[in-house]
Amino acid sequence: MKPVLRFIKNSAPTEGIRCQILAMAIAVLATCSTPQALRAQATGDLGLVVERASGSLLVVDQSDRASIGRITGLGDLSHASLVYSPDERFAYVFGRDGGLTKVDILAQKIVRRVMQAGNSIGGAISDDGRLVAVSNYEPGGVRVFDTDTLEMVADIPTGCKTIGLVDVPGTKFVFSLWDTGETWIADLSGDAPQITKIPGMGANPYDALVTGDGRTYIAGLFGEDHLTALDLWQEHPKPQTILPGYAKGREGLPVYKMPHLEGWALAGHDFVLPAMGQHEVLWVDARTLKETGRTATHGQPVFAMARPDGRQVWVNFAHPLNDTIQVIDTVTKKIIHHFEPGPGVLHMEFTPRGHEVWLSVRDAGKIMVYDTGTFEKLREIEAESPSGIFFTARAHKTGL
């Protein structure tokens, strides 16, 4: 744009160049008339939906309950997740194939893309928005990139698969090691990463979460019948056991689907956890980390997600019961609503203040929008095999 304007300003418009100006002006008009350049677009109510089969992202608008564009060419998006820049303009997409892609949600296009590993499993963005970290299965370890350029600024090898990577305040990242049962805290605020290693988390941590205040890190363990927590506010955080033997004395059901721990949520005074291999969700006091109750559910929960105010918990289930959603009331811990949105309900995302929820119904090829007060369906939006839904409000939160 700038060269064109300079040319017009500096030249006397004779008949000869008038045509050139005209042609350029019309070209500029054409540019202006695209939605990206012309429309004054606020980004606070936008979002991206992962379309795993086609390697694309659907750009959506919460207020209009509509899709407003599609970004293609993102490679293997099975198990993909993403984080947002602080201005809610750019998304960093972590593909299963090791691809790290920076997407401009305003221009609806890919800005940069690097293949940073052979097999990756999620990432996080630092509190200052300068760094994005990726957790890798192959070759293992964590790699940290500049959010502007996607150049690698730190490589943290671990010798094994890393899981449960989250950001915490102070330009720090926390993650766990599958093979050694350690949790590492990487402080990236200085020139070189400072690593603190915490052993004794337990056998084979497979996923983890951090609370919204960045204080409590909880790891799920594949090799033990309990979970492990860390209080990151302590000078030297020590592993604490949660829910020891929670499945003891009961025949373990086959694990159709590993529950996702990023779905764990604070609801009222409790954390709500999907029980691994059981048809129930578990309630744990957020302070004492003691069990406070169990709610029997329709199937093996995959995500147990609290509405942002914590008053309701929405649960979806593993195959073959993944056509169903149950809603639990936090005060009574009872199921207050049960419905079947359609085949393959893979993910849920609440509007930031919780009045609506969006569901990915993969095998129906639809996103469905519901009112969380009346449970009324408000809208269906076409999407190609939708999975994860990510609203831009995540930019303002720790640990997502």
Add this chain to the structure above:
Amino acid sequence: MKPVLRFIKNSAPTEGIRCQILAMAIAVLATCSTPQALRAQATGDLGLVVERASGSLLVVDQSDRASIGRITGLGDLSHASLVYSPDERFAYVFGRDGGLTKVDILAQKIVRRVMQAGNSIGGAISDDGRLVAVSNYEPGGVRVFDTDTLEMVADIPTGCKTIGLVDVPGTKFVFSLWDTGETWIADLSGDAPQITKIPGMGANPYDALVTGDGRTYIAGLFGEDHLTALDLWQEHPKPQTILPGYAKGREGLPVYKMPHLEGWALAGHDFVLPAMGQHEVLWVDARTLKETGRTATHGQPVFAMARPDGRQVWVNFAHPLNDTIQVIDTVTKKIIHHFEPGPGVLHMEFTPRGHEVWLSVRDAGKIMVYDTGTFEKLREIEAESPSGIFFTARAHKTGL
């Protein structure tokens, strides 16, 4: 824009109209080159700073630590506050003079302005973004407006001054009555407001807050030596006394400045409250509502605000000690930093994930930006008598 494009498409460009097209195209170019129309501006990291003396708003960018524009003509902005639309594009500004002004932060201009009362004291926006409510001293009561048009959709007279107006989930607003000591819950989800009245809150509630989950409403009382809480998740919420006789046995200091309760914050397991008429902040267990500690401070606290992760509490003070900030560590409840940014520190706003804080230093005519980890000053920004600072991330939160 659209008529111009249509004209070009439908006409054969003969020499005669070519000049018209050229002129129009250049006019369009000029339009395109204004920052509003051309620049792809994400809104997630923007904010507004109230310039009370000049009745203007400074538009600021958190990532650039810079002011990027000014919006004028907002009338009396002493004690002004504002809320944001869910897309983080529009702000609704509540002026002390009863003015309600809708501002477009992308176009940097006033969209609509109505004088809705003689004297107003804050407002709130519903969870669905459809309604904005204003709390009035004169003529009293609460008035509710459509956020698109600013047309009044509900008038809720109370016969007296109303204070402590907040939004809670379910398209509801909660507020208290100075004269009668009642709290009212107004449900605006249907055609007509449904009002629930809760008497017995105590004498002369002067301000109130609701927790981020919309569950606990706490009113400060001018006529009593305690505070009163409501659990809004109960079917019939009952007033509970907090901190009875907290100033008993001690000579009350003159109240230079009423503490602002919207500054109350959840830090770790506790609420942190500025003590009225005392040189201290009070810590109250967020579950039991019992006092857990007191921290002696430099002066009478005005705002005691938790960093978003709750690990620090930043406190400013009433005149004549309002050149100072103290920072308290939540774990030890001890002051860990004391500094004097300059004369008239009126307000603080944290970046959404808490790595930086912006301070209004009114009598220095500056906003100052600090790193909350190192306490280093990162930037000074010129402003005309700045007071309240409001970042767009507030759009995604309940009760702010």
